[in-house]
Amino acid sequence: MQSYLRSRFASDVEVTTVKRSFPGMSRDTWLVRVTSSEGGGEASSRGFVFRMDAPGGSICPTPLKREYEVYRRLYGTAVPVPRTYWYETDQGWLTSGREFYVRELVDGAMEVPHLFDDNAEGSALRLAVGRELVEKLAAVHLVDWKALGFDAVFEAPPDTASTARFDLDLWEDILDRELLEPEPLLRLIFNWLRSNPPPPTTRICLCKGNNGLSEEVWRGTEIVSMNDWELAHLGDPAEDWVSMELNPMLGQRGIDPSIDEKLLLRWYEELTGTTITPERIHYFELVRGLKTFVNLVAAARIVDRGEAQRASTAGMALALYRYLGPFARQLKLIS
C-alpha cells in the first residue's frame, strides 16, 4: 500500500496504520492512515480506504466498479460521499488478481453513542438521528440520476409501472448466474413475487440499497459520509425504506419501535413529495429477504469453487438453508 500510494499520491507517503474494517461481510475494506507533506510543507496525517473483493470473490453479486462509479458521480452533490481517487486494474498492483479502488477516509464513527438509552435524552437523540437519516435518504432519492449518467452504471427500469418487475427479473438473472445447484423453492418465491406485485411507484430513483446507522459515517448526529453502495440500483424508493438500519442490532434492518416511523415517513414525504405506502413497504420487505438469499447463493458458489478462504463464507452458504423454509412459510408457499 505504501509503494502504491507513493506512486499515485506523493513520493513521501509513510503508512502509519493499516486496519481491516469489521464486520464487513460483502467486501474487504482496508483503512490506511498515512503521513505526507504532499509535495511541500509540513507532513500531515490523512486516510485512505482500499476496497476490494474478498479472496475468492464477493458475496455481493454486483461488480466492484459500480461502487466506485457511484462515489465518483455523487461527489460534489448534496449526498455526502468520500472522494474517490483511483480504480486500479494494473496487474502489477493487484493481490491475487483482485481489482481495487481507493477513496478518501472520512473521519467519524459508525454509531451514535447512547442512541438507544431508555431515557428522555435517548428519545430526543433517536428523533434527531431519524431526521438526519431521512434527510440524507431524501437527498439520495432526489438526485438527478439521468444527468449524472447513472443509467450508464445501472440497468434502468423502462417506466414506473414496471419497476418492481424489472428489478425482480434482474435478480432472477443474477440467481441463474450464481446458482450451481437448483433450489426450486427460490424459484417458487420469485414466481410468487411476480404474481403479487406492489402498487407501482411514482418515481424511479437512485436507491442506496444498504442504509442506516452502521452503513454511514457519523459525527454526532450528522452523517458526514454515506458508504456501502454495493446494492445501489435504480428503482423504487420504498426499497430503501425497508433497508434502513435504525435499531440497536448491528447490521439488522428495521426501525426500532421506540421511534415513530409514521413521523419519519411524513418527513420523507415532505422532503421528496413521494409517499411510501405500507403495501410497498411490505412487498419490499419480501424482496429484501429474497435478495439476501441470492447473496447467500453467491456465498455458496464461492465455497463450491473451492475459493472460500473464510469459515464465515461457508456459514453464510448454509444460512440460506436455515432461513429459506421459514421465509417460504411466511409467504404460505409451503406448510
Add this chain to the structure above:
Amino acid sequence: MRPTAVEMIQCVEFSLDADVVPNLGSDPRAHSAVASIRFLLRHLAVRVEVEPRMLAEDSRDIRELCVSLVEVFRSAGMGELADLVARECDRIPPVDGFPDLCRLSKENTALKTVVDKIVSSLGKAENYPSEPVSVANTLIAQQLARQIGREEACMNLTYTGSIF
C-alpha cells in the same frame, strides 16, 4: 475403536475452546472466525449422520412427485411438458449398489434440476390452463415442504446463534 466422525469433530471443538479461544485476545475478526468454525463443526457433526438418508428420501420423494406431475399434465392436455418431465426423470438413473454420499448427492441435484425447470416453466408460461398449473404448484409445494422439513433436522439442531 476407531474414533467416529462425530467424535473427531467433538475433539476439534474441545481443542478450539481449550487451546485457541483463550489466546485470541480481543481481535473481533478472530472471534468471529471461531464462531463460524464452531457453527460449521456442529453442522458437520449432524450432517455426517443424517445426510445420506435425507438425500435418499428426498430423491424418492421427487421421483414420486414427477410421476404425479406427468399424470396432471397429460390429463390437462399439456403433453409437451409431461413428456419433458418424464424424459428428464428417466435420464437420471437411481443410485444402485451401496449408496455413497457422492452418488446420492448427484442424483438429488439432478432431480432438483427437473423440479426447478418445471417451476420456472409454470411461472413464466402464460398459455397453460390455470387449474392444472395450480394443482401442479400445490404438489410441488408439498414436496418442497417435506424437503425443508428433512433439511431442518440438519440446520435447526446446529444453529444456535450468530454465524459470524
